[in-house]
Amino acid sequence: MNILVLNSGSSSLKYQLLNWDNQEVLAKGLVERIGIEGWMIKHKTLDKSAGNERKKSEIAGNLANHNEALGKVLELIAGIKIDAVGHRVVHGGELFTSSVLITSEVKEQLRKLIPLAPLHQPANLMGIEACEEILPGVPNVAVFDTAFHQTMKPEHYLYALPRELYEKYGIRRYGFHGTSHNYVSHRACEILGLDYAKTRMITCHIGNGGSVTAIQNGEVVDTSLGFTPLEGVIMGTRCGDIDSAILPFLAKNANMSLEDLDTMMNKKSGLLGISGVSSDHREIEEWFLAGKEPETTVMKMYTKGILKYLGAYVAYMNGVDVIVFTAGILENSSLQRKLLMENLWYLGIRLDESKNDFRGEERVISTADSKVTVIVVPTDEELMIAKETAMIVSH
Numbered sequence: 454m455n456i457l458v459l460n461s462g463s464s465s466l467k468y469q470l471l472n473w474d475n476q477e478v479l480a481k482g483l484v485e486r487i488g489i490e491g492w493m494i495k496h497k498t499l500d501k502s503a504g505n506e507r508k509k510s511e512i513a514g515n516l517a518n519h520n521e522a523l524g525k526v527l528e529l530i531a532g533i534k535i536d537a538v539g540h541r542v543v544h545g546g547e548l549f550t551s552s553v554l555i556t557s558e559v560k561e562q563l564r565k566l567i568p569l570a571p572l573h574q575p576a577n578l579m580g581i582e583a584c585e586e587i588l589p590g591v592p593n594v595a596v597f598d599t600a601f602h603q604t605m606k607p608e609h610y611l612y613a614l615p616r617e618l619y620e621k622y623g624i625r626r627y628g629f630h631g632t633s634h635n636y637v638s639h640r641a642c643e644i645l646g647l648d649y650a651k652t653r654m655i656t657c658h659i660g661n662g663g664s665v666t667a668i669q670n671g672e673v674v675d676t677s678l679g680f681t682p683l684e685g686v687i688m689g690t691r692c693g694d695i696d697s698a699i700l701p702f703l704a705k706n707a708n709m710s711l712e713d714l715d716t717m718m719n720k721k722s723g724l725l726g727i728s729g730v731s732s733d734h735r736e737i738e739e740w741f742l743a744g745k746e747p748e749t750t751v752m753k754m755y756t757k758g759i760l761k762y763l764g765a766y767v768a769y770m771n772g773v774d775v776i777v778f779t780a781g782i783l784e785n786s787s788l789q790r791k792l793l794m795e796n797l798w799y800l801g802i803r804l805d806e807s808k809n810d811f812r813g814e815e816r817v818i819s820t821a822d823s824k825v826t827v828i829v830v831p832t833d834e835e836l837m838i839a840k841e842t843a844m845i846v847s848h
């Protein structure tokens with residue numbers, strides 16, 4: 454069975470075509486600048502004639518919308534039959550606790566969730582409708598960023614705001630990066646030979662976006678991203694936790710509009726905002742290693758933010774058995790892994806320095822006598838979406 458995995462953004466379309474029977478990636482790529490002049494597709498295919506090397510191509514031109522973008526992608530993968538499409542959908546609200554086959558009723562419900570994700574949800578719907586039009590008869594499955602976190606209990610998902618805001622507007626913690634936390638937590642148990650339902654885990658998805666999730670009895674206890682993907686740890690350009698009273702203060706004293714505040718918190722804060730130079734962790738690291746300011750303070754703040762959640766989740770679960778590191782920064786940065794683990798000694802965790810110098814591999818990095826296992830598991834959201842899609846269409 455060949456599964457096309459699509460991740461539609463407002464002006465982008467990320468795709469991966471997998472042969473589910475052997476889990477081989479047949480093609481993948483990214484269309485950028487849809488609806489903006491000068492679009493670009495970066496496309497890679499598996500070339501069997503060249504010993505399974507990846508053939509890369511870059512194409513540029515103009516594409517008006519997601520239908521045209523998908524049409525172009527399908528031209529590039531012409532000749533390969535597509536049996537099902539798995540869509541990454543950012544918001545499933547409280548309605549969707551797992552992946553679903555997309556029907557007109559499901560689409561209607563997805564539309565109702567647009568106010569909760571005004572930038573991403575319409576783009577996800579555009580991707581779904583483009584597939585329905587261009588690939589008639591091929592089943593579409595929605596895999597939600599939020600669904601994995603739906604096991605949270607009210608004491609973890611409610612905010613201490615007037616209760617009617619939850620009832621009227623659905624204001625609560627939803628959590629995001631669910632596909633990634635789901636994948637790495639299951640994969641960690643598989644690698645370590647542990648029973649998922651009996652393992653207390655904390656998964657740290659730390660990339661440009663970041664979130665930390667606590668998992669116990671096979672269910673999510675709590676997660677750091679909240680009502681939107683802004684709360685929690687410091688991110689590339691997002692501020693994470695702040696005192697929310699800063700916002701009315703700025704509105705009154707700095708004459709900032711709601712839109713200004715939103716842009717400030719989502720696009721101008723985080724690593725970029727405090728360093729004033731870059732949202733890229735690699736650059737911050739370089740200056741930190743050279744002992745420069747403000748990068749040294751930035752790295753300390755960044756590390757503290759993650760440790761704060763780790764500590765809180767250990768407390769909620771009354772302990773932890775496994776900590777999983779994933780996503781761009783924790784898969785690649787030996788330094789960031791070390792900085793975190795230096796402060797986990799109180800849990801009986803020791804970093805095995807001889808195993809920490811690597812990028813992007815599945816590897817245990819805690820010493821054999823550590824009381825808690827720390828493992829790096831590179832995330833694979835596309836594989837997880839394909840798995841969910843295969844499961845749903847096979848039933």
Ligand code: ADP
Binds near residue numbers: 660661663689736782
């Ligand atoms: P996204 O949330 O966009 O999927 P990623 O998970 O790809 O983000 O993570 C991107 C982040 O990973 C960037 O901040 C980048 O600097 C960081 N990163 C990638 N490689 C390294 C590395 N070798 N050392 C430190 N940081 C790295």
